[in-house]
Every structure is written in structure tokens, then in C-alpha cells.
Amino acid sequence: MKRRHRGPTLLDFLNGGKGSKKEIEKKGNGNGKEKKANTAQVKVIERRVNRSIETSTLSYFVKAEKPKHVQATPKLSSTRRALRVALPASAGARDYSVLMKGAPEASEGSEYYLFQVLYDGHRGKAVLLLYDEKKHEIVEWVDTYGHKPYFLTDVTPEEARRMGITREETFAGMDVVYRYDLLNKELKRLTKIYTTDPLAVRKLRDKVPTAWEAKIKYHDNYVYDLGLIPMLKYTVKSKRLVPMPHRITGEEVSKVLKAFEEESEEFKNMAISWIPVFEAPPPHIKAVAIDIEVFTPSVGRIPDPEKAPYPITSVAIAGSDGLKKVLVLLRNDKRLTEEEIENLKKQDFEVEFYDSEKALLLELLRIIRQYPVLITYNGDNFDLNYIFHRAKLLGIPDDMIIFKKSNDMFTTKHGIHIDLYQFYDINAIKTYAFGNKYKEVNLDAVASALLGEHKVQITKSISELNYDELVIYNFRDAKLTLNLLTFNSWLPWKLMVLISRISKMSIEDVTRKQVSAWIKNLFFWEHRRRRYLIPNKEDIERMKGSIKSSAIIKGKRYQGAFVFEPVAGIFFNVVVLDFASLYPTIIKKYNISYETVNEPNCKKYIEAPEVGHKICQDREGITPLIVGLLRDYRVKIYKKKAKDKSLDDRLREWYNTVQSAMKVYINASYGVLGADSFELYCPPAAESITAFGRYAIKATMNYAEKNGIVVLYGDTDSMFLWSPPKEILDKIIAWVKEKFGLEIEIDKVYKFVAFTGLKKNYIGVYPDGSIDVKGLLGKKRNTPLFVKQTFIQLIDMIKEINTPEEVVETRRKVKEVVKQLYTNLRRQYYDLDELAFHMQLTKPLEAYTKNMPQHVKAALMLKRFGVEVGQGDVISFVKVKGSEGVKPVQLAKLPELDLDKYFDVIETTLGQILKAFSIDSAYLSGTSKLEAFLSH
């Protein structure tokens, strides 16, 4: 273990560099690689008074009877003097030696949740991070199975020897193994070549003509080979890792078996083995959220964390155990006033002031070390990165900096780090788990959408804030961050736990990777469990043939769903029939999988309509098995449990989370088959799925029409039927079941639907007056507020309609409201904010090379003005006269607006509603079509 004996000591930096007589105690220099934990102990004398004040939890260094020390802070040196004076003899020492201790070893017989598998380069072994739920700490278990990195090849051991592979330095042995090859339907005799370390796989795999399973990360391989399920309980018995059996009643088992009684034996066995995944309770954890503020001289510029040039001025800490604390750095150019102290006393968190940034950081590290789970918002990119480099810069020894960097992420040496920014940025989480409630993924947007709480609004830059403002601002961020993990009885955490168990991926990976990575991991795990060879992507593409359909939209690879062209108008009593999760059901029903599509030597197959791919029915495919299991579990068991009033609220909530985790998975299962980045990419499978879907919906629509029902609309898996008698609905449902084996059900019953005549564009009103607005411009977030307000006003009028007669009356009122809006606009009734368009920069500014869209123009103007803008930001701009045509709302003035553009916005946005009432918007405007106006 390398230790510097010269150079600055801990005490030096804590005491501000001046020679001090206090000593750093060092004990037992842990030499040798086996011992990770350095046992050196360092004692540090505290530099602030920990006083408890009756009325608040604020503790600060100033003695109440000596306020002058606080106020006299013109220079750093006098601050120090003040601190020294204020430091009481009783100040206890804090033990910082803990920073150098890694995770302890797992002990025999204890129960743990499996959190993570890592490869430890020093030990050359797999290391498992296990969570002790009683002690709330993470312990390590080092592999005792002698598991090694490897890959597979069809080169025989003899040939491998001849080729010189066995003489390679990184060669570590070989075995003959058998794997079933799903693509070629044969049992393959393969050579398993072990290597000394995971990186060596890359080198050796290139020495053989064909290698399989050679690009799988080592820690994933370990999980597959041992059949591990993260976030379930394990124990250590005779140095081996053993899963803790999950106890379930016979009743539960028979319930599951009954739900799946028509399924294959393989399906049933799998279903039983999956019970713990959904039923085992999630681990209770001790977590801490942190957020830092950095002094920045220039406004709006985010300092480079790799350089960490400026001091960390404040750190807020919020623990799931109730810890609420802010560590603040005193600045020599800013004095702390009585008023600020009084204000801080009123807060419900503790504040500690430091005159040394190093001491502050050390204390921060010490606190984080007490929590096995660290939570941040954008910690990978900023906070942890900044702390890491800042700590180095300030001379804190490497082995006291408890973070480690791997690839683009940061984590702690003693536990795990969840970066909630990464988690909330996952598309599948946005859409399926949180219903697109937030669009921008910054803390304020996500917190206000999910928690209903905002960041503290500040108008000044961080560096200009007073101490109390800074601290209050900072703490809110840490609190919001913690809440984004724990709100709704820890819903996000539970969701992570479930996705981790389903995907067999650690929480750290699950929260940083997109849905295709989750699905890939589950599929690979299930392949390995069955000793199936994990195929190479090129082989699937080569063997499964090409795409037969052509997409309707240019640039797309294959044809997707069918959309019915609706007629504009208002229709009363509309019933919507819906195929319940159509694509996953098709996958299951028609046995669509990468191996079953155009399978060689197939005896019995079904041909996909239009595209003609032959889907083999000889044996159950792996995709139908996995997707079918999740779908059936969700539909037959967990959707029901989530609504079961006989269960207590907590359990019901859990089951609701279970079913929504499944939903995320199921909904993406079709999409990944058509994504060329997916390891099991199989476009013929994807286009077969949509082809079956089009066939089913069109045939059902025809059947409805044959039975005298008017089909008003339909999209992908839904049909809007005009006032259908119940017996005919039942007839259709039964026919679909009989003809296709698919489930179709009544999804919604509308009092009436207003169709605008456009696809994906309608207003549905329920009997109770609640509404669905789909696709209308007035609903889109880029639409300016002034039209949106009127849009909402119109919707509110529309939902009051009860009879066809009332439509005529409402029609008249709608016209009036729209006319009024034109008048208001002409009279400049609206302010700039109400007139602003809002558009997101979906790419970095430099990436707009093909053209220059308006929001990008506006963004560039903001940038020139000194405002930091970039990818993911929503730009608010108005349309102005002149060559540029736009201006960011911050820089524009009312008189320069191009009103004509705004009249156009009214016309297109509200025109959609008017069309449903068959009103031509043109004659209402009076500007765009003058003749039309005059003729009325």
C-alpha cells in the first residue's frame, strides 16, 4: 500500500496548512493486496461547536455570547481566529479512519439481499455486494466457486492447442461443453476457453474463427452462470452463497398453477420459479441524498467537474433515517450575519459552518460512508465527479476518497450509488411508469410533476446568494432528490427492485440503462439457465431473411400499425373495443421468436399475413415463453391483486408496482425485436407481429360492419363503434376469441366523441363529463398559452353537451369564443409569456447541421446573451417581424411581434375543434381570408 510520508498531512490541511502539534495516528499499514481495508487511523479535531439549540436543530460554531467573532470576518485569518476562540474544549473528535475501510466480509449464516456483482481486478475474482438489512450495511462475498472469464468456440481443444491459443499468457484452461443452438436446432459440442482476466477474452476470441458469448460482461456472466437473482435474499453456508427459500403457501402455488393450467409444463415450472420475484418483499434500505453547490464566478456557467476549479460552498444531505444537514463553507469575502443565523435557526435542518473546504469535504465523506446507498441527481456527471476531483485537488489522500469511477459512472467503495437523473431519463420509465408526466428531466421538472414540489426559486447566481438563501436552496434540492426515491411509500425504489429482479440486473445497472438492455439481460439469463447457446447477432440477421413489407413513413424499415381514417363530426354513444396488449399477445399466440421465424426444417407453421414469414409451431419459442409469462402474470394475477380490496393497502400498492413493472417490460418486448441495436434483433419477427395485428383489427372491423355496426375509427388495437347493441358486441368479442384466439374487450364507453377528421385526433367525453383529448394541437406542449387557455375553455363547454340538440347551441358558443380570441389578440391583450412557443432541444446545439429550426435560432440568441442552453432544455420563443422571425421570450418586446403568425396559430389549433362542429375557421378570423369574412 503506497503511502506518502512527506508532503501535506491531514492535520496540515485541516488546520489551514500551518504547522501544528497534533499528530496523525497511523496504525497497521495494511500491506499486500488481499487486505483491501487500510486500518490506519486518523484522528481529527473538530473545528466547530456542536451545540444543540432548544428551538431548532441548527448547530453552528458561534457562541451566542460572542457574536463579534461572527461579524468580524473581513479576512480569512481573522475568521480562523474567530473559530479558534469559539472552539470549546469539549468538542469531540470524529473518527475519519472509517473512510479507509471498505465493505466488511459477509458472515456465515447471515441473510443478505444480493445487490451487485463486480469483478475485482486485484483479487482476480468476482465479488458480490450483499445488503444486510438489519445492520444497514453492505458486505462483500468473494467468489468461492473458482468462476473464471471465458468464451465459447467451435474450435476443438486439439485445434486450439495447434493454433497456439494454449500458449497464450492469458489462457487459463479449457473445457468441452454442450449447448443447444436454437438457430440451427442442434446440440453443439463447443470448447469453453477460460482466460486469466475478463479483458483477455477480447484478445483470445479474435484468435478463433467463430466465438460465442464473447462480448458478455464478466459480472453478467457470473450472474447467468450461477442463476442469481439480484434483490432477492441469499445466505452464506460453508463459504458458499445459497439462496434463501421464499416461503409460499400451497394455496398460492395452486392459484398460480390454476391461472396457467392450459400452459406447457415448461411454462408452469417457470411460473412457479418466478413467484419470489414478485412476492418477496423489497429490502428496506438506509439511503442518503446529497447535493452540492459550487462557487462560480461567471453567471450561468457550469464549472468543469474534471478540473473542479472552484470551491464547493455548500453541501446538503438528506438521509432516509431523518438526517437533515447542510455543511457550509464560510467565505472570507462574505460575513455571516445575525439575521442569517436567526433565519437558519428557523429551518428544520441542521447547519454546520466550516472555514476549511477540506474539513467540510472530509465530513461529507464521513457521513456518506455511514450510508450503504447514495442518492444523487446527476451525481455521475456532476456532483460526485466534482467532489472526487476537488478532494484530490485539495490533497485528500486517494484512499480516503470513498468514490470510485468506472466508465461514466461514480459509485462508493462501500456501497452503491443511484443517480436519479439517469433513472428518470430512461424512456420506458418516463412513458410507462410515470405516464409522460414530465418531459424535461431536470430536478425541478421531475419533482414538480411527481412530488408537486419545486426547487427554491432564486434570481441571483449561487455565488451572490446570502448564506441563508444558499443553504435553504441547497437543502431543498437534497430533500427533493431523496423524495424522488421514496415518495409514495418508496414507489420508485420498489420499481427499481422489481425491474432488477425481472431483468437480473443490479440496481446500479438498471437505473443507468435503457429498456433494451433490461430485456437483453433477462433473455441471456434465461438462455444460460436452459443451456441454450446465446446466438451472435449476425447469425440471426443472416438466417432469418429480409423484410417483406415497406413502411408507410419514409425512412422506416417495415410496416407498422393500421389507422382508420375517421369522418369529422360528433357521434353519440360510442363504444371502444380494444385488444388487450395486442402485440405481446400475438407474440405468445403465434409463437413469434427469433428462432421460430423462418425456422429451418419446420414441420408445422403458421404464415404471417402479407409478409409471408413462416412461424414455426413445433416447439415453444423463448420470446413467447418469457413475454407470455410476464403478460399472463400481469393480466391473470397481479392486475387483480392490485385491485383486491381484501388485501391491505400496502400490499395492494406493492402489487400495483409489480404490475406496472411488468407493463414496462411487456410493452417494450415487441419494439426491441425491431431495434437494430438489440442483441436479438429480428426484423422478420417484428414485421410479422405488426402484420398479424393489422390483419386482426381489419378483420374485426369488417366483421362489425357485416353485423350492421358503423365503425367510426380505430388505431392499431382499438375500434370505435357507433352505438352498438350489446348482443352484437358480445358476438364480436366471441368471434375474435374463436377466430384469432385473441382477447378483445370493452375499453371505454363515451357519451360522445368529437372527431376532427384527422387520424390520432379526437375528443372523447364520458357520461360523467370527464374527457380524453387525443392528439389535438391545443394539447401539445409547444402551443402558446393564450391559445391553450381558450382551448381548455372550449373543451369545458364541449363536455357539458348531453344531447345532439345541445351540439347546435354549443356550436354557436364555440364560434363566439373563437371570434373573441381573434379580437383579444388584435387588441394586444396578451403578454409575451402567454404568446411563447415552447420547444425542446433534443440534440446538442452543434448537432443541428441540416437546417436551423426556429427554437434553435432562439437558443443561439440566448447563448449569445450569456444564458446557458443545451440539449434537453425547452426553449420559449415568440414569433417576430424581421428576417430572423423569432426571438427568445426573454429578449423580445411586444411591439415586434408578428401578429399574423399568431392568427395562423389560432386558425390551425382551434380549427381542429371547429372541424368537429363543421365550422370553417377561415371566416371567423377576418385576417387570413377577408372575403370569407365579408360574406358572413
Add this chain to the structure above:
DNA sequence: CAATTCGCTATCGCTC
């Protein structure tokens, strides 16, 4: 490292 296609609207940037 990244799930899909279909549909609507506005604008850009080029050609005639």
C-alpha cells in the same frame, strides 16, 4: 450506449 411505426404541423432550404 440507443424499443417500434404512424400521423400532424411548421419550417427550412432548395429548385424552378
Add this chain to the structure above:
DNA sequence: GAGCGATAGCGAA
């Protein structure tokens, strides 16, 4: 200036 394909964003399913 009209026409038109490409680009971009947002939404439905």
C-alpha cells in the same frame, strides 16, 4: 413566389 422533399418536434398506440 410556388412547390416540394427533408428536418424537427410532439403525440397515439
